[in-house]
Amino acid sequence: MTQSLLQVRNLRVTFPSRQGEFHAVRGVSFDLGRERLGVVGESGSGKSMTGRAILGLVRPPGRVTADRLELDGESILNLPERRMRKLRGSRISMVMQDPKFSLNPVMTVGDQIMEAYRLHAGGSRDIARQKALEMLNAVQIRDPERVMKTYPHEVSGGMGQRIMIAMMLAPDPQILIADEPTSALDVSVRGEVLSIMDGLVRDRGMGLIFISHDLNLVSKFCDRVLIMYAGRIVETLAASDLHNARHPYTQGLLSSLPRLDAPVKRLPVLQREESWRDGELQIKLSGKI
């Protein structure tokens, strides 16, 4: 990692609720370079909200604040919608969990990919068509001509997620946020989809934020891992350093993973402590936030 693409300092996402404010994200800070950054945490820990806040997609009454939120040195915190729209898709993009729901059911696959491309690159329909075909090829879809004409319900989950990746990468963004991109897929196709995404992100020198609740997967796939708990980052680790985790939550996550080399009868239940919510944070192992 040479320079950082994205700088996040003290990011907070707040929702008003009947019991006062609800803090979904409570002061998250990290840098993203041309690397694969994993974000791991249990459900409800604020992973998705962090991603959506970066994209400016937290809708009122939700509120986003931060000391700093910079894309390539330029602040993108609470930009006017008009300017944020120019960045979305073209510089930062996102792939979501389930292609069954994240593709428009009544538009052809081709139209949806072409729309994403033309929105930022402009150009004729013919050029967009070429680009869409090229992207479908890049995600290793055979017979892209035919897939262009299909509707989302006619493709399988694995194929749908490749289409999502093709669509979201068509305008050449610098950063891709992948929010549990394989959680809804058959186990048999997860690896394939991940390696396709990984290849593209590397080739293009992009930054990837890979959100998952699966520590095992993230540790294999990413360079660096953020561990989130209750809206905060409790630990940041190099993926290779995971076994040196110091935070008890991370240790808990690690020890509740099944292991082939040392099978146990029952996996330990993860014990949570109230002090983790607000206790001493930022156990820095890799020397940066």
Place this chain on the structure above:
Amino acid sequence: MIDTNTGGQGPIPPASAPDRRAARKRRLRSIAGTVLSLALTLLGLLLVTFIIGRVMPIDPVLKVVGDRATQAQYDAAYQAMGLDQPLVVQFFRYLTEVLTGDFGRSISTGQPVIEDIKRVFPATLELATLGTLIGVSIGVPLGVIAAARRGGIIDQVARVVALVGYSMPIFWLGLMGLLLFYGILGWVGGPGRQGIIYDGMVPHVTGMILVDSLIAGDWGAFRDAFSHIILPASLLGYFSLAYISRMTRSFMLEQLSAEYITTGRVKGLSERAVIWRHAFRNISIPLVTVIALSFGSLLEGSVLTEIIFSWPGLGQYITKTLLAGDMNAVLGGTVVVGTCFIGLNLLSDLLYRVLDPRSK
């Protein structure tokens, strides 16, 4: 599904000719199924009108021969009308008559019922069509905007408008409308379809005066007919608007919370594109059914409006003939209304297939 168990990248079988033929056959068969079920519905409707015609405590023979006829005259008419035949035979006779457009003669007008219907139905059709156009062209955008700016001022206004539309008695609104726009302001024509000067001046083509006057190129007659129809049509349009805007809003809210909407925003689409290009395409599918239903109910349910505005339409015709015990006319009118409903059902079903790629 193109590939299911071969992992993410199963081979996509090329669409071979037999495949395509099979798909077309399936589609034809399902359309045939729809048509068949509607034909059965129509048969059921005719059975009901037939039975009503038999069990009504009104003697159809007496209605024809008059109450001063002799027993011999009565018996002759009884036989001529086939009433001595078994019921099954009578029903088949009724079926063939109705299917050839023969509903018998109306006692109140002395005309064949089918001729009466040809005269009154276009009046109702014209009114209901314009009412639906008004309801759709205002109700749909209102519903969409209310959903897009949920809780905003337009949403509040739309809610009140719909509430008033649901709860206001139509005769009261109609009379107030006439009083204000015709009586006091003089902006619109009064009751009836045309002013006296234009009455019968436009050659009859479709029976819908707005259309016929355009065909004849008679602007005066068009303006006159428009000034007469606009108030009752707006009234019907208001009721259809109330229903359509509520349905549009709830369809839209459902779509706007869908994940593909987030996808659109991630792509960088404007809110307008997200709403109209993505969400609206999805709600247009159920909306077709809602609009067809609303149109059908205007065709059938505009009796009060027709009475208030002296609109010589089907609703008024059925009501008048019912009060006169003129069963041929009533049942004929009922069959027409029922057939319209069945036709609208078929139409919305076919549109559904065209609009929704998932139905193929």
